[in-house]
Amino acid sequence: MSRRLQTIFFPAATGALVIAAWYTIHALLSEDLRFLLPTPTAVMTAFRTHADSLTRAALNTTQGALLGFALAVTVSSFLALALSLSRLVRIGLYPYLMILQMTPVIVFAPMLVVWVGAGLKSVTIITFLICFFPLVVNTTQGLISTDRNLVELFAMWRTSRLQQVLYLRVPAALPYFFTGLRIAATLAPIGALVGDYTAGSSAGDGGGLGFQAIIYSSQAKYAALFATAATTCILGFIFTAGVLSLSWLVLHKWHDSYETTDK
Amino acid sequence: MSRRLQTIFFPAATGALVIAAWYTIHALLSEDLRFLLPTPTAVMTAFRTHADSLTRAALNTTQGALLGFALAVTVSSFLALALSLSRLVRIGLYPYLMILQMTPVIVFAPMLVVWVGAGLKSVTIITFLICFFPLVVNTTQGLISTDRNLVELFAMWRTSRLQQVLYLRVPAALPYFFTGLRIAATLAPIGALVGDYTAGSSAGDGGGLGFQAIIYSSQAKYAALFATAATTCILGFIFTAGVLSLSWLVLHKWHDSYETTDK
Amino acid sequence: MPALLPPIVEFREATKRFGEGPLVLDLLNLTVQPGEFVSLIGPSGCGKSTLLRLIAGLTPLTAGSLIVDRRSPDAAAADLAFVFQEPTLLPWLSVAANIELPLSLRGVAPAERSVTRRRVLDLVRLSEKANAYPRQLSGGQKMRVSIARALALSPKILLLDEPFGALDEMTREHLNEELLTIRERHAWTAFFVTHSVAEAVFLSNRICIFSANPGHLYTEIPVPFPYPRTEATRRSRPFHDLVADVSRILRSVEPDTV
Amino acid sequence: MPALLPPIVEFREATKRFGEGPLVLDLLNLTVQPGEFVSLIGPSGCGKSTLLRLIAGLTPLTAGSLIVDRRSPDAAAADLAFVFQEPTLLPWLSVAANIELPLSLRGVAPAERSVTRRRVLDLVRLSEKANAYPRQLSGGQKMRVSIARALALSPKILLLDEPFGALDEMTREHLNEELLTIRERHAWTAFFVTHSVAEAVFLSNRICIFSANPGHLYTEIPVPFPYPRTEATRRSRPFHDLVADVSRILRSVEPDTV
Amino acid sequence: TAPAKISVQLDWVPEPEHGGLYQALARGFFREEGLDVTLLPGGPGAQVMPSVATGKVDIAQADSTATLLQQAEGLPFVQFVAVFQDDPSGILVHADSPVRTFADLNGQTIIARPGWPFLKFLVEKYHLKINEVPQNFSVAAFLGNKQALQQGYFIAEPHHITQAGGKPPRFLSTWDAGFRAYAVLITNKRFARERPAELRAFTRAYLRGWQDYLEGDPTPAHTALKKAHAPNTDAFLAFSRQAIIAEKLVTGRDVRSGPKNIGRLEAARYAEQIAQLEALGLLAKGKLNPATAFTAEFLP
């Protein structure tokens, strides 16, 4: 089987298994529990019934997810650079980054809503808060794990600290960075969803996927709730596909995590 | 300044800056917004006033956080091993792990509460769901990034796949694993908190920190809410301190992210 | 040479290229009997390391056939040891642990392991570095650990890729002699890549001279001196003559091929 | 030798140990004039690489003093190039980019960079690998790229740590001669670690012989042959005599110190 | 015979809206009926509805609107007794806000749980354009913004707002808009079918509990409420109980108001609410009728 075919076949096979298991569990559930796990068919139907609102909500959430993701990547890159430059900055700043990550959204949300207003801005900020930490940690670890021999090479060249970072530490950190990026790509849509139901806004077009999820959940529309979750997942897949392609482009020629074709 | 002293001094210095900024912002806020950002003094007072319930809640959340974290580490390690063993497993399973990470808790929560019951078990599971993904991604990346020369060495020895994994890939993946662990250690308390307020139970002893957070928030007790958040952060620091010590123990002798003292 | 035994390594019309790249080894024919000590010599990039990697089964042939110990290279070679051109130590293990690892992977008992480890560390004169980590070693020391690790395995086929390149002459000669001594006890077959003609002549009973672009076996030269060879061999007239001969041939191969 | 100039490198009572480890270099006194070509030779682990790293400012002295180009080693050395014992290439850059990188870091214009790159790649005979990535190179090829990269810098002080150890004799001799040719144009000072006595004699005007445990400078031997040296020098009687002398001294140093 | 066990899932942490239950429990009314009742405190993640639907708990408190919507999705609930004759969820308005009537809501931002049917009702009825922002159990956004309007529980939030230093807010109530939802207790249909006698006994004791809580000494309930949820203060409990009494939430606002009215459910009002929800497009037409939504058979 060609690699391309495999890439389609194996997830599909697992998917078939999952769906089979899903139907089986559904069938095994006692009657009064079934509503909690609507069948894939029911979810597909819900997709069609609610296509309009789901599309609208998905577009809405995508904006927040994209902006928050972009913000997280930018900010975390700069932060990671700062952290990698000195152990003192690291021990001085790291605890406060942790605090940012650990403070429950419920504490920030009211302030956000009061200060920047509910809606896209707040959703973006919450997405950012959820995404940035794995990025910072991974990128920093990458930046400080540079091969010591190469660090000495640059020390030899008496490069500026900045040059060392740009031409050595940054490329060497790419495998770690992309690992963080993969985590963040998965967190972005779910972050936007959380942001949406803590500080979103229905202004204009009726809110994002987080709004929908709460509404469907409160109305016991479980099939629609599952469809909403599936939409979030699709968003995440698109983000991840982007990250994986970029990672392949940048790393496959030289990094040991990609096999060479020339065996 | 000795290294030990630095390790205390620099975070403390940043802390002083943060607290100064905090007071300043508080003072700059218009009177009717000040309640959103209670002063550190107010938070300290709240700590004392609510000491009992906070301690009880913290213990409660710690249980869920610890169990969920332990579960995440265990499950993710096995998953990462499976994923690293073959590209096919990787492309077959990865999307489904992403789904697990991306499905909003609001979808799982009713099922969890109905099946395993509100309380510790549900909180543990939600913590697990929130922690495991960064661990899987990092550990897998570590396991597939092994230096190709070393892989050939093991190939030479005709070791079993298992031996290769245990004696080569696992130790080589440790820097990545610990990076994931550091992220997960930060996510665990916040995960338990989220779990607590989506599927916690106030039955018995009044719920964990998530529960407290919501109650304080709904009663506009902001100082107490901040104290709750601070408690979560303290939990996270304890987790992280554990992970950092372990990481130092395991890595400092050989990994390039730790400087040698023998320059 | 025991001609009745089946060859332990046999290349037939073997060709190798990486991906779409140029030919690296072209139409190689080479038959080696058990117990032979074969030196490979030739310009940088002519495919010597690649040849060893083929025998070790680390990379597949592009065309032709290769038989190792009567099997395909993958299937053979529980009894194979490879000293790579680079030291290839596990950075997280001490020198002692690096040497013992392949033994413990084969289920050798701890007591026996530590005896072997001590023996080979003594042999490469690194006993006092047993507890050091690789990053605390000099270049030559790392290489010697790598050699010790391979010797500890008492393999049937030993692949040595410029093992002594980073070593001073004395250490090198010492190890040359040790290699021959050990060989008297275990009759392994050796493939030995070197850039030192004298070393090749001293150690081997056959020298394969390669030329590059594409790499191919230019000629084979038998070395007739009987074993055991000693300091005396090294100082003998025929030895010097053969070294001169081989050097000459090598020079004739190289100029326009490098 | 221009004795009036201040020395370019001067060790005084220099001592080095790593952390709490044993002494690596003991009471070293060494003065080198601008334009000298100094070879360092001695057993594995005697501190040759460490000495070069000290000059380069990559590791600090434990005691004593070291002056490089009239400054401390940290402050000096914009004009220093180091060929490490291991190739140390950036795995994410092609051969060409690896060579051009230090030039572009110094702000050399692209056009000039690519001229230089072509020149040095030609010199090490690797022009056809310009677009390969390090992991596609043989051991010797990687080392040659590393040498080319250092030469591209036209440094004032060149530190070479066994640069030719992984190379076949022909390539090695070719590069020896190239090194001397380039040196006629740029009068850099060279510190050259090698295990080949003949190479040391051919290239340098002074040979420092080190002994180990702890590493110290056992003796210095001046090499009186005038430059330019050629194939003829290599074949001359005095050359052979000196090589023999140095080898003898080296042997006398080593046995109980290795 | 051993007393029959019945579990009741509260919709939020124990507060005076559960006063009837706690008074009945504390005074032993349930025991007198031969019942062993357990009250399960709720909270943000209580998953009240799924728990009843799956029979994990026997009875739960909810509001009639949400229950109707979920019944329409096929969840097997039956509403069997009223907690409040009118659901005290409404819109909190700052004391000095220019918003005085429902029509004034036009163009405003309202902090509410996404999908709050009452809001949709207002939008349709008064032809409003409003912006909805999610509410998360918090009054901060309301306190922090003088223009803010927020969904709130009339018998709780005003107290928290004044405690936090705000002026007592005004309140736009659902009943004034003609949106007559109940707060109710619901049970699983199967439970109602299989254990009607116990349900009837439960209802009797429950109604007695409310009457005693409102007319008699609330101390037994308040003691129990403080025990069940430590943050309950005497001031809050008193405030909340007073609000319940003043707005006649339990006894009913209309002419028939009085102790006899406690717990009563009326087909006419269900019919009206179903019609309203159908008109809003929240309920499919004809999917529900009052008879399937509630039953009065367990009321005395």
Ligand SMILES: Nc1ncnc2c1ncn2[C@@H]1O[C@H](COP(=O)(O)OP(=O)(O)OP(=O)(O)O)[C@@H](O)[C@H]1O
């Ligand atoms: N980072 C380090 N920490 C501790 N010991 C070290 C370190 N680097 C080198 N050494 C020790 O210092 C001594 C000298 O090392 P050095 O690399 O200078 O030797 P060398 O002369 O270059 O040897 P070789 O010819 O094998 O390359 C060795 O014994 C080595 O083990």
Ligand SMILES: Nc1ncnc2c1ncn2[C@@H]1O[C@H](COP(=O)(O)OP(=O)(O)OP(=O)(O)O)[C@@H](O)[C@H]1O
């Ligand atoms: N993975 C690879 N992909 C592409 N080309 C490769 C790869 N490995 C080696 N080559 C090429 O194959 C040729 C032979 O390489 P090999 O390592 O066998 O040379 P060698 O004889 O060992 O040289 P040296 O003496 O320099 O170690 C070289 O030209 C090299 O560039």
Ligand SMILES: [Mg+2]
């Ligand atoms: Mg090679």
Ligand SMILES: [Mg+2]
């Ligand atoms: Mg060295």
